[in-house]
Every structure is written in C-alpha cells, then in structure tokens.
Amino acid sequence: MFYKLSNTSDVLKIEDAFDAKFKYPFLYKSAPIINGLSEQSLPVITMNNPSQVDYAIWGMLPQDYKEGWDNFQNLTNTLNISLDKIHTLDWAYPLINEQRCIVIVSGFFTSYIHNGEVYPFYVYEKNYKPFALAGVYSTLADGFLSVSIITSTLKNDLNNIHNIGQDFPIAIDNEEYKHWLSKDLDLSISGIENIRKSELKAHTISKEFYKNDIIYESILEPAHYVGLPILSLK
Template sequence: MIYKLSNAVDRAQIEEEFGVHFKYPHLYTPSAIIDGFKETNVCVVTMQDKRKISFAIWGLMPQDFKEDWYIFQNNANTLNVQLQDLEKVEWMRESFVKRRCLIIVSGFYTHLLKNGKTYTYYVTLQTGKPFYLAGVYNVLEDGFQCCALITAKTNAFVSSYHDISNQAPIIIPKSHAKSWLTDDFDDNTLKEVVNSPPEVKLKATLMAKEFLKNVIPSGSILHPDFLGK
C-alpha cells in the first residue's frame, strides 16, 4: 500500500500541465510529503467538476458520513482501495460508479526491504511533471470531499522498489483523463484500466535514511548521494 504522496510543484505548473484551474487557488501549497496517516488534503479533479481542481481529504468515508475522519480511519484504513473492494463493498461500489476522480501528485513513496533494512524511494515521472492517479471520492455530510487511491498489482518497474506490498497507485495519463471521468459507466473498460493501466516512464530516487525518521526538512528530502547504498 501507499501512504505517502508528494505534490511539490507550484500551482501555475499544475494548471499549465493539465489545462485545469484551481477552484480555490489561494488554498494550494506545494507539499513534498503528504502523510496519509494525518488528516490531510490532496488535489483532485472530480466527475462532478471536471474543469476545476478542488481539494479532498485523503481517506475515503461513506457518502454523507457525519463523524470525524480519525474515527472512521481508526477502524477502516481507506487511504487505498482495491478493485475487489470497489466491486463488493456496496458504498464503495457506488463511489466507483458515480464518483471517480483524478488525484494530482508529483510523486509517491515506495518501500523496499533489503538485508534486513527498509529503503524508501521517491517515484516520479521521468519528465518530473505532475501526474494523475486514479481515485474515488465521496461528499461528507458537511460538504467536504474525501477520496482514496485505487491500487492494483505493482508492475515490473515499481515492484523493483516496492516489496512491502504488491499494491501501487494507478497512473492515469492525461490522454485517458476524460475517459476516467466520463459519466458513462463502462464496467469492463474501467476494470481494464485498473488491471492493465497504460504504461508510463518512471524513475525512482532513493531517499535519505533520515526520511523514515521524519527529521529532515521537507524542502530537502531528496538525497541522491544515498542512491544504491
């Protein structure tokens, strides 16, 4: 599973890359580490508002849920959801059919076990540009949105840098964004995207060990000198 994301690019770069503007532009702040274990927001483009970037709490809760985020997440971690959940859990199924979204990131963090130690990698596009991850969302009783990453089995590249689980986010290329957000629900097509997503060119950078201890400033988290060590 993936519990840390990054969206470290500025607002202008995001809007230029996707041709979509922020609904509330002054609320956006670049963040090198988005920690899913804390109640935090991510940038999303939703089926209901395809031409605007809005915000959603990371961690899916049922539609019209009335209690606090931590109450639900302490009982059911829904930062990541799999296709089997979206098919078999009734309230998640509704989200998959009616409320898909694209989550904007500049990268995500993976973990590899080697010689009895844990190594963390920062996975990005080779171009360094922001990109979309497949997600689903709901709207809470107070009007706030919440969302989850949809994960699938890791491909050959990601599995080389992530073996704590066999699940990773699904990257949706810009060319497929419109299809992902379409109002017409085609179960077979969406399943194909989840199970066999389009290939994109990625790179992985090894992080400094201090990253795992949360003791280095977010603005200097990348440490290429640790690569291969």
C-alpha cells in the same frame, strides 16, 4: 499501504498540465512530503467537474458521513482502496461507478526490503511534471469531499522497487486522465490497462523519510546505499 505523497508543483504548472483551474488557488500549498496519517487535503479533479481542481480530505469517508475523520480512520484506513477488493465494501463500491476522481501529485513513495532493512524509493514522472493517480471520492454531509487512492495489481515496472505488497497506485499520464473520469470507462482489468500510464522514474532517498516529523528541502534527492541491488528505476 501508500500513506505518503509528494506535490512540489505550483498552481500554474498544475493548471497548465491538466487544463483545469483551481477552485481556491490560494489554499494550495506545495510540499515535498504529504503524510496521510494526519488529516490532509489533496488537489483532485472529479467526474462531476473535470475542468476544476478541487480539494478532498485524504482518507475516504462514507457518503454523507457526519462524524470526524479520525473516528472513521481509526476503524479502517482508507488512504488506499484496492480496485480488486472495493466490491467487498458495500458503502464504497457504488462510488467507483459514479464518483471517480484523479489525485494530482508530483510523486509517491515505495519501500524495498533487502537483508533485513527497508529502503525508501521516490517515484516521479520522467519529465518531473505533475501526474494523476486514480481515485474515488465521497461527498460529506457538510459538502466537503474525501478521497481514496485506487490501487491495483495491474502489471507495472515498479515491482522491482516494491517488494512488500502487490498493489500499486494507478498513475495516469496527465493527457489521459479524462479517460479515468469518463462515465463510459470499462472498469475491467483490460479496460484500465487501455489507459496510457505515466512514464515513471524512481530513486532511493534518505531513510529519514520514515521519520514523520523530519522534512527538509533535499529529502527527495537521491541517496546511495552500498550493497543495495537496485538504486534507481530509469
């Protein structure tokens, strides 16, 4: 499960990268680590309004849901939904056709197990610009949005730095994101593979990352571990 994201980009950089304006720019706050295990809002662009950056609660709830976020997340964690399995969720599957979105980030995190220890990797765009993660969203009874990040077993270059699962977020180049939002998108494996993906880099960071209450300014900087076969992905 991918339960932490990073967004260190400012409003102007995001608006310029995606040619879209924030609906409520003063609500946006950058953060080196966004922990989805507590209720968090993420910047999103939806199929319904591709020229506007809105906000959605991370952890998708059913369409027109009226109860609390915690209530549903205690039943099933929806920070991520696999593209390969969404068809098994009768409440979520219809949304992938009509309510796709992108989640705007500056990075996400993977984990690598080696010799009985787990090491965190920070994954980011090679030019340090904001990029898009494929998502699906719902509209709640009160009008707010909620979102899940779509993951997939599509082949990618990150397998070398993530050996605790096969699914990955679908990271889309910021000039290609409207293909994911297109009503004509072919949702087959071949159709998704035709969307140009972001060129990503990664490096190991401090294990303090795994402590949910510890966030400091340099936490995204490289950390070096003796004996770890892979320290970075260039």
